[in-house]
Amino acid sequence: MKALVSCIITTHNRAELLKKAMASVMAQTYPHLEIIIVDDGSKDHTEEVCRAWVKQDQRIHYIQVPYAQGANHARNLGIQRANGKYIAFLDDDDQWLPDKIQTQTQTLEHNKALFCFCSKVLVYVDREDNVTRRKVSVESRELVFYEDLLTYNWIGETSKIMVQTQLARTVMFDEQLTSAQDYDFYLRILQRGHHAINVKEPLVHIYIHPGPRISTSAKKKFQGQRRVLIKYYKDMSQEQKKRQLHHYRMMEWSKNPNRNTLFLKNTLTLYPWWRNFTLLKRNVRTIWLGFRLRKQLRSETLNKEYKGTA
Numbered sequence: 127m128k129a130l131v132s133c134i135i136t137t138h139n140r141a142e143l144l145k146k147a148m149a150s151v152m153a154q155t156y157p158h159l160e161i162i163i164v165d166d167g168s169k170d171h172t173e174e175v176c177r178a179w180v181k182q183d184q185r186i187h188y189i190q191v192p193y194a195q196g197a198n199h200a201r202n203l204g205i206q207r208a209n210g211k212y213i214a215f216l217d218d219d220d221q222w223l224p225d226k227i228q229t230q231t232q233t234l235e236h237n238k239a240l241f242c243f244c245s246k247v248l249v250y251v252d253r254e255d256n257v258t259r260r261k262v263s264v265e266s267r268e269l270v271f272y273e274d275l276l277t278y279n280w281i282g283e284t285s286k287i288m289v290q291t292q293l294a295r296t297v298m299f300d301e302q303l304t305s306a307q308d309y310d311f312y313l314r315i316l317q318r319g320h321h322a323i324n325v326k327e328p329l330v331h332i333y334i335h336p337g338p339r340i341s342t343s344a345k346k347k348f349q350g351q352r353r354v355l356i357k358y359y360k361d362m363s364q365e366q367k368k369r370q371l372h373h374y375r376m377m378e379w380s381k382n383p384n385r386n387t388l389f390l391k392n393t394l395t396l397y398p399w400w401r402n403f404t405l406l407k408r409n410v411r412t413i414w415l416g417f418r419l420r421k422q423l424r425s426e427t428l429n430k431e432y433k434g435t436a
């Protein structure tokens with residue numbers, strides 16, 4: 127008998143995007159699915175859309191959270207409700223390719239494994255929802271172990287993974303973290319001696335749309351990254367500590383321009399990635415994220431100052 131897979135879709139106030147995500151689940155070539163939609167306190171017409179689906183298909187279950195408590199609280203509710211042997215997560219603004227579940231289920235069953243991830247296609251869209259460009263992102267390593275993950279989150283977004291349900295229930299997402307909960311989730315899985323199998327096929331479309339994908343404020347983003355860094359710092363090698371500190375510090379921002387310049391200089395000295403072309407390519411995204419977060423944090427600060435004078 128084929129293994130049942132629980133597809134957990136978390137959503138918040140994005141009914142129209144949810145329809146596209148749901149369509150990608152319904153188009154899966156693997157038929158043995160249950161679909162759990164966890165609505166994290168939406169105030170739009172998400173409930174109406176979901177209840178209509180439930181009436182049409184008995185595989186679909188709808189969990190409504192009275193008020194927003196965050197994506198990871200929603201994911202944990204889905205994990206608790208899941209009946210499948212495996213769980214696959216999908217964010218409401220991402221989409222699976224048709225063979226995603228089939229390919230990952232076969233991988234886990236064939237290897238008698240508990241955890242895998244796939245490659246992705248980054249899809250950039252403008253404010254009118256027009257696709258401006260696509261970029262395939264493939265990780266080369268076959269397996270990822272705990273020691274590998276201490277250097278960098280090679281696994282990526284939760285929409286890419288599949289995990290054994292019992293293992294997910296043992297670990298769960300840390301709802302106290304303000305960011306990097308997915309990274310923490312993977313670290314705690316691999317810390318138990320497991321490994322992640324890389325299904326190199328790009329089986330997920332990750333949409334990069336205007337406006338921040340970061341659900342928390344920039345300040346909380348810093349706090350979450352710092353807590354994860356401290357949590358696993360003792361297990362890191364000296365090189366890993368340098369790399370992680372560099373990543374965290376590149377996102378730092380201050381009102382004092384002189385301090386920013388000094389901080390940036392010290393950071394680059396700490397981890398001189400520009401001397402190595404491979405590291406240079408790897409850190410381009412970190413730099414971009416750093417400037418984006420600084421801009422976001424500055425915007426939040428100015429908004430508070432404006433409200434304070436109004």
